[in-house]
Amino acid sequence: MxxxxxxxxxxxxxxxxxxxxxxxxxxxxxxxxxxxxxxxxxxxxxxxxxxxxxxxxxxxxxxxxxxxxxxxxxxxxxxxxxxxxxxxxxxxxxxxxxxxxxxxxxxxxxxxxxxxxxxxxxxxxxxxxxxxxxxxxxxxxxxxxxxxxxxxxxxxxxxxxxxxxxxxxxxxxxxxxxxxxxxxxxxxxxxxxxxxxxxxxxxxxYSDLEDAKRLLTSRGVQYASSAAASALLSRVALYKGDWTKAVAESTLALNSNVGSVLSGNAYVSGWRSPVNPESMFEVRFALAEESIGVNESLQSSYTALLNLTNKNSQGGWGDFIPNATVRGFFGLTQLQIGTPATDNNNWDVTRNSDIRAQLYTTGNTVRGAGRQIECTKFLSKSGFAYADNVPVIRKSEMHLNRAEANYRLGNITEALAELNTFKGLRGLSAVTLSGNAILEEILLERFKEFAFEGQRFFDLKRNGRAIVKTTPNVNVQFDDFxxxxxxxxxxxxxxxxxxxxxxx
Structure with missing residues (x-):
C-alpha cells in the first residue's frame, strides 16, 4: 500500500x-x-x-x-x-x-x-x-x-x-x-x-453522516462532532422530504450539549462574539492572514462599516443590503439620533420588537451609494477585519426544522407549539393558526431568521417556488432554467x- x-x-x-x-x-x-x-x-x-x-x-x-x-x-x-x-x-x-x-x-x-x-x-x-x-x-x-x-x-x-x-x-x-x-x-x-x-x-x-454520528464526540464547534452530524442530517432530511428523520435528528441535536439556543439580548450578543454560542459547526478564521479582504468577504459584501465603534471609518463595500421586504420584517427606517447629520455616528434605524432587528443599522457615506441600512451579522467579530467565523449550522435552526417536519407529518399541534416557542425566543407573540397558514408562518420565520445566511434561495427551491423581487424587478418561475x-x-x-x- x-x-x-x-x-x-x-x-x-x-x-x-x-x-x-x-x-x-x-x-x-x-x-x-x-x-x-x-x-x-x-x-x-x-x-x-x-x-x-x-x-x-x-x-x-x-x-x-x-x-x-x-x-x-x-x-x-x-x-x-x-x-x-x-x-x-x-x-x-x-x-x-x-x-x-x-x-x-x-x-x-x-x-x-x-x-x-x-x-x-x-x-x-x-x-x-x-x-x-x-x-x-x-x-x-x-x-x-x-x-x-x-x-x-x-x-x-x-x-x-x-x-x-x-x-x-x-x-x-x-x-x-x-x-x-x-x-x-x-x-x-x-x-x-x-x-x-x-x-x-x-x-x-446519509451514509457519511450516520458514520460521523457513530464515530465522533466533540472537540469544539470548528470541528465536526456527532451533534453537528445530527444537525446537518436534520437539514438534509428536510431537503429530502424525509420528515420523520428530520424530526428525529433535530431532536438529537437539540438534546446535545453542542451549541445553545439563545434569545433576547443574548442572541444579539452571540453575533458579536468571535464564536457564536449558537453554532453547532462553524468555519473558523483563526488568523489575520486568513482574512478574505475588503473585496469579497461577507463583512465587505454586507456593510460599508469597519466596526460599530466609529461608523465614519471606511470599511467594506456594502454591496448587498436588505430589501424593502426584510426592512419591513423588522421595522427598519433610517433615524437621525444626533447632530450634525454629516456624522455617520448620529444615524441608526427604527426597530420593532423582534430582537433580530438589532442586527441591522445604518452604514456610512464613504461609498458611492451613500448611507444605507445594512446587516451586521458579520463585522470583524474575530478581532480583525474581513474574516468572521461563519456559523454553518446554528442550534436555533433545529426548532424550525422540527416544526416544519412535524407539520408535514400531520403533527399540527406539535408544529404550532414549536413555532410559537421559537417566536417567543425572538420577542414575538404567539399566533393562532390552522392549516397551510402554519407552514407559511414557519417558512416566514426561516426567512427572517436566516436572512444573510444563505438559506432563502434553497428554501424557495426545495418548495418549488418562484423568485419574485420588486427591486430589482425579477420574476423567475420554478420551471425557469x-x-x-x-x-x-x-x-x-x-x-x-x-x-x-x-x-x-
Missing amino acids: KKIFNINKLVLSFSLTAVFLFGSCESALEVEPRQSIDANGALSSPDAVDAAINSVYARLRSVRNYGRDLFALADALADVGQTTSNSGRLIGENNNQPNAHFQAGFWQNSYFAINEANLIIDGLAGVQGASQAQRDRWEGEAKFLRALYYFDLVKVYSYIPTAVYQPGVIDQGGIPLVTQGAITSDAAFNRQPARASIDAVYDQI RILPPIPQREVDGNPNLNQNRGY
Missing part, C-alpha cells in the same frame, strides 16, 4: 488539482489551506493525518464556498436583498441573469476537498502509531466534511428531492459521486463519472459522460 502513504505528493500538486477537477482554474486555489500537508510529506503519521484533515476544513473558507458565495451569492439570487452598485459585485446574481450564478471555483474547490477527504479515508489503515480513537475521529471528520461538500454541491447544481422539475424528462440528475481518491494522474484522467441520481447522492450523504447554474463548461467538455444543465 505504498501508494497510499505517499498520496500528498499528488494531492497537493497543482497539476493533480487541475486533473482531478476536470480542468484547471486559478479560483480553485483561492484559499491556500493552512497546516496542509507538505508536498514531501506522507500520510504515515498522526500529525500528517491531522494536517490533511485541516486542509479539508480550510477549503471551506474559500470565497466560492463559505467565505462568501454560499451565504451572500445565494441570498443575492433569492429575494432577500438588493445591490448598491458600490463595487459592481453581485448585481448579475441579484438580477438572476443567465450564467450569473455559482461559479466554477465552487465546483472545483469542493471536488478538490472531496478528493482530499477520500484519500484520507482510503489511507487510514496505513497510518503508523495511531490509536483507535484517533482513527475513528479522522474517519468521522472526513466523512462529515465529505457529506457537507456533497450536500452543498447537490443543492446548488441539482433539483432538491422535494421539488424536481419534470423528473426523468428535464431533470439532469444529481452530481458526479466519487468516494475513492485519485492517487495517480492516469486514474484522474480516466475517471469520467456521469451524474449520479439525486437520490444516490443523498443516500451517500436559471434556477440551476451551469456546470462549469470545462468539466462538461472534458467528460463526455457529464450532462450539462438545461439552458446552458
